[in-house]
Amino acid sequence: MYPEDVRYTETHEWIGEEDGLYVVGLTEYAQEQLGDVTYVELPEVGRHVRQKEPVALVESVKAAEDMYAPVTGVIVEVNEALEGEPELINFDPYGRGWCFKMDDIDLAQFKRLMTREAYEKYLKSL
Amino acid sequence: MNYKVTPLYEECKKLGGRFIEFGGWYLPLQFEGIVVEHSHVRQKVGIFDCSHMSEFVVEGKEGISKFSSYSCEDFLSLPVGKCRYTALVDTQGVIVDDIVGFKLDEQTLFIVGNASMREKTANLICGLDVGGEDISDELVKIDIQGPKSRDVLLSLGFDFVKDMKFWTGKECFWGKRIMIVTRAGYTGELGYEFYLSQDMGIEIWRMLTANPLVKPCGLGARDTLRTEMGFPLSGQDIMPGMTPLNASMDRFINWNHQFYGKDIILKQKEDNTYPRLMSIRTYTRQAPRHGQRLLSDGVQKGIVTSGTFGPSVGTGVGIGYLESEVAFPGTQLQVEGKDLRVEVCETPIYKNGTARVKFS
Numbered sequence: 001m002y003p004e005d006v007r008y009t010e011t012h013e014w015i016g017e018e019d020g021l022y023v024v025g026l027t028e029y030a031q032e033q034l035g036d037v038t039y040v041e042l043p044e045v046g047r048h049v050r051q052k053e054p055v056a057l058v059e060s061v062k063a064a065e066d067m068y069a070p071v072t073g074v075i076v077e078v079n080e081a082l083e084g085e086p087e088l089i090n091f092d093p094y095g096r097g098w099c100f101k102m103d104d105i106d107l108a109q110f111k112r113l114m115t116r117e118a119y120e121k122y123l124k125s126l
Numbered sequence: 127m128n129y130k131v132t133p134l135y136e137e138c139k140k141l142g143g144r145f146i147e148f149g150g151w152y153l154p155l156q157f158e159g160i161v162v163e164h165s166h167v168r169q170k171v172g173i174f175d176c177s178h179m180s181e182f183v184v185e186g187k188e189g190i191s192k193f194s195s196y197s198c199e200d201f202l203s204l205p206v207g208k209c210r211y212t213a214l215v216d217t218q219g220v221i222v223d224d225i226v227g228f229k230l231d232e233q234t235l236f237i238v239g240n241a242s243m244r245e246k247t248a249n250l251i252c253g254l255d256v257g258g259e260d261i262s263d264e265l266v267k268i269d270i271q272g273p274k275s276r277d278v279l280l281s282l283g284f285d286f287v288k289d290m291k292f293w294t295g296k297e298c299f300w301g302k303r304i305m306i307v308t309r310a311g312y313t314g315e316l317g318y319e320f321y322l323s324q325d326m327g328i329e330i331w332r333m334l335t336a337n338p339l340v341k342p343c344g345l346g347a348r349d350t351l352r353t354e355m356g357f358p359l360s361g362q363d364i365m366p367g368m369t370p371l372n373a374s375m376d377r378f379i380n381w382n383h384q385f386y387g388k389d390i391i392l393k394q395k396e397d398n399t400y401p402r403l404m405s406i407r408t409y410t411r412q413a414p415r416h417g418q419r420l421l422s423d424g425v426q427k428g429i430v431t432s433g434t435f436g437p438s439v440g441t442g443v444g445i446g447y448l449e450s451e452v453a454f455p456g457t458q459l460q461v462e463g464k465d466l467r468v469e470v471c472e473t474p475i476y477k478n479g480t481a482r483v484k485f486s
Contacts, residue, residue: 035156035159035160035346036159036160036161036162038161038411038413038435038437039410039411039412039413039435039442041412059411059412059413059435060435061160061161061346061350061434061435061437062155062160062346062434064413064415086411
């Protein structure tokens with residue numbers, strides 16, 4: 001349910017390293033809470049973002065939620081497949097439902113994010 | 127937490143319902159998922175626990191006549207068995223609630239209203255003037271909706287649905303037990319509403335949920351289905367102070383009938399500059415949202431009263447309360463503070479509903 005090799009935020013984003021870039025998506029918990037995702041507004045490629053800055057909008061049938069940058073860095077790629085198939089966030093939140101990729105990130109911030117164990121503990125406290 | 131639950135609460139919990147608060151009630155928002163449930167109603171059959179809604183009975187011609195003076199429809203002269211959707215109004219012509227009513231016989235009027243307006247409606251109907259009775263607590267209401275609803279009900283032995291025409295209601299026997307049935311709904315699809323004693327309610331709910339063509343559905347799907355049809359929700363789209371014209375209920379006003387506030391409403395109609403509810407849609411999957419302001423050339427011309435993604439139309443859909451000069455199909459409006467445009471459109475937005483289908 002929650003992969004070991006990525007880090008987690010309190011606002012339910014995950015971020016993991018892949019081929020030198022950092023991939024960001026929403027967690028299983030987030031997609032569960034949102035329900036059927038119907039629309040995703042992704043950030044502009046090239047945008048410099050600060051940690052905890054709202055960067056994307058995720059809408060479901062019942063809600064519209066901001067998605068936050070898990071760390072400071074640059075958006076270098078977005079998942080264009082979500083435009084036609086936003087439900088990928090529900091079906092495959094850690095795979096084909098990824099949202100954007102970051103580069104030049106603040107590694108110190110990254111290391112301070114929650115591990116899987118810490119995130120699972122955090123979820124229990126909610 | 128001090129919410130009311132319906133007699134089907136335990137049943138809905140067993141089926142995996144996820145609950146939310148709605149109008150003082152704790153009701154299932156969804157079971158399997160809003161979009162799955164929505165599509166199932168459009169294609170097969172979905173059932174809804176609507177026991178939170180309110181039901182009233184008015185007995186005797188005098189009572190029915192008095193009740194009708196608060197309603198934009200004349201229920202006294204309406205033939206037995208025919209349902210009418212209309213507005214209940216106060217002495218100023220302001221909507222108290224939108225209701226469905228029909229006569230079980232010449233002397234007995236059955237009225238269905240909304241959960242959120244129950245107290246106000248009860249004050250009016252059960253007041254000395256009309257002398258009606260609030261029977262909401264006695265009844266379980268199950269809505270059976272979808273193009274296969276008739277087939278499923280016939281297969282389960284509810285033979286009385288066979289000849290029912292759209293927008294009719296009657297008392298029916300199931301074995302030796304009596305129930306009230308209408309062919310009506312809030313989804314745009316062929317459907318029936320069962321008004322049942324609590325025992326029968328649980329028994330029939332179980333029979334229905336055991337059927338492979340049927341899925342239990344929650345308020346989420348009810349909301350997306352009704353929004354695609356442009357059906358307003360009392361207390362949300364129909365807001366305090368609105369007249370039936372503000373609520374775009376022109377079609378449901380019987381102008382040959384005398385009712386409270388008719389003069390005020392007639393004047394409003396002649397003037398024709400009143401704001402009104404209209405269906406709206408977006409051009410993408412992005413949804414308009416309740417409370418957003420709608421602008422034309424930077425000036426506010428309305429507000430979104432309902433908004434969601436419409437699974438059957440593939441775009442955002444909603445209802446807006448709009449100034450008269452922008453309240454016609456084709457007008458484009460901007461959502462304040464967003465890169466999102468909406469178009470005012472014809473109601474219903476979803477045009478392939480099966481509600482009116484005829485059976486020979």
